[in-house]
Amino acid sequence: MLSLNLEIVQPLDGKRGPTSCSDNRVIPNVSTRPADGEERHEERPALSDRERAILRLVVEEFIDEAGPVGSRSLAKESSLDLSAASIRNTMADLEDMGYLDHPYTSAGRVPTRMGYRTFVDELMDTPELTPVERQVLKMRLEQLVSDTDELLRESTRLLSKLSNLLGIALTPRLSTGVLDRLDIVPLSGSRLMFVLSMRGGVVKTVVLRFDVDLGRSEIDRAVSLLNERLAGLTLQEIRETYTERLGDLRDQTGLVDLIVDEAPVLFSEPEEGRLQFEGTENILTQPEFQEPDDVRRLIEIIEDEDRVVEVLENLFESDPDAVGTATVRIGGENDDEEMDAYSIVTSPYQLGDTIGTLGVIGPPRMDYARAVALVENAANVINRPADESPPSDPDPSTAS
Known part of the structure; x- marks a missing residue:
């Protein structure tokens, strides 16, 4: 269980690992919503089939090799039936449109953010594992x-x-989590651990001081009353209504009063961790x-x-x-x-x-x-x- 506790008192150097991919290049099932102000798909300069193929190869080779990609290496290593000069001209066009950049004079090209975004949205292989x-x-x-x-x-x-x-x-x-059950566990040193078990397996525990010595049966009766009133509610609902829900409970143990006093802590959203x-x-x-x-x-x-x-x-x-x-x-x-x-x-x-x-x-x-x-x-x-x-x-x- 995921426990939130509070006490008061292989591939290397960027090389791609084995990925099982389809031979058909299709748009993957990936949410690629750009941030506000980012260029939308329809606002990007349109690409020809050749430009799309070369952009994809540049991005893939740059991911693999971590260095600028040259036209000569693409001509030798790819299945494109194009000369290095033709590839170089297309890469220059992609740079003019903002899809590629080059880090220094006479270097090969590297993808820009728009180049990566187009690759992810339109050119990337369908994501699959073996x-x-x-x-x-x-x-x-x-x-x-x-x-x-x-x-x-x-x-x-x-x-x-x-x-x-x-x-x-x-x-x-946790605010949207529904309380499945609240339990109270006596600890040594006049302390009680409150265990909030949420639907789905998330658990929050809070330890509070309590100087009254109670028997297990007294604690169980109080726990039963508390669960009748609180189980099935979200923590946010409990935070907003605990006074009305617990105010009329008759409890001689003092546990209900303790929970009412400490409710902002017990049912709060953890600030860290x-x-x-x-x-x-x-x-x-x-x-x-x-x-x-x-x-x-x-x-x-x-x-x-x-x-x-x-x-x-x-x-x-x-x-x-x-x-x-x-x-x-x-x-x-x-x-x-x-x-x-x-x-x-x-x-x-x-x-x-x-x-x-x-x-x-x-x-x-x-x-x-x-x-x-x-x-x-x-x-x-x-x-x-x-x-x-x-x-x-x-x-x-x-x-x-």
């Missing part, structure tokens, strides 16, 4: 379905390992992170939880119904200037009535098809709507 990779993800994650904390940690580890990007997970907001990330050592193998300043900037960003959470939640709000479907934001499409140097591929997942986010962060030069396939497959394994929730843990004292 059957073996899908089976590995399913086996590794499904065995952790009853421990959501470890499930998310393992998901981010696998995403990072299989993509050489930074795996990220954002735990769900929602972001998990794994795989810093993997993303540092990418050529974009070989300089100390680049590494420092990346670490500063991922350690700023509020910033990353805001960006990820903005991505979700752009398409809240896309559970299990990836959204791709490229460089400056992100809502934070400090994250302009990174691309993000995310997918919402559902636990009961709550929604979290799973994904990867990396340089714009990432294998988008593979990233999309990995994120979507992992999110679909994790996804557990309310009607598919596992049974609640019969022993609340096992909550961590």
Whole structure:
């Protein structure tokens, strides 16, 4: 179970891994909604079939090789029946239209953000994993379905390992979660642990001081009264109506009074600890992170939880119904200037009535098809709507 606790007192250097792809080039099932102000698909300069083919090859080779792409290498290595001069002229046209750029005089070309966006929207292979990779993800994650904390940690580890990007997970907001059951567990030192079990397996625990010595039967009676009034409501509903719902309860133990006094804490949204990330050592193998300043900037960003959470939640709000479907934001499409140097591929997942986010962060030069396939497959394994929730843990004292 995902436990939120509060106590008061492989491919290297950007090389693409094995991806099973169709020979037919079709538009993938990817949400590619540009950020506000970003050029829309219909506003991009129209491309001929030759220009589209060469743009796709430039992007794919740049992703593989991490260096400017020249016309001569495309003429030798591609199946295009074109001379180097013809390819060079087409690349120059693509540069004039804003799809390609070149880092310095006489160098080959590199994709611009618009080039990447067109590639993702229109030219990228259908995102797929091999059957073996899908089976590995399913086996590794499904065995952790009853421990959501470890499930998310393992998901981010696998995403990072299989993509050489930074795996990220954002735990769900609890306000929309429906309370399945509230339990109270006596602890040593005049303390009680309140266990809020939500539909879908998310658990929040809060430890409060309580100096009255109560027997188990007295606690059970109070818990039964509390669940009659609160179970089946969202935490937001409880926060807004707890006084009216609990004010008339006759309880000699003092537990109801304690819950009323501490309701803003008990039923609150956690202020931190929602972001998990794994795989810093993997993303540092990418050529974009070989300089100390680049590494420092990346670490500063991922350690700023509020910033990353805001960006990820903005991505979700752009398409809240896309559970299990990836959204791709490229460089400056992100809502934070400090994250302009990174691309993000995310997918919402559902636990009961709550929604979290799973994904990867990396340089714009990432294998988008593979990233999309990995994120979507992992999110679909994790996804557990309310009607598919596992049974609640019969022993609340096992909550961590």
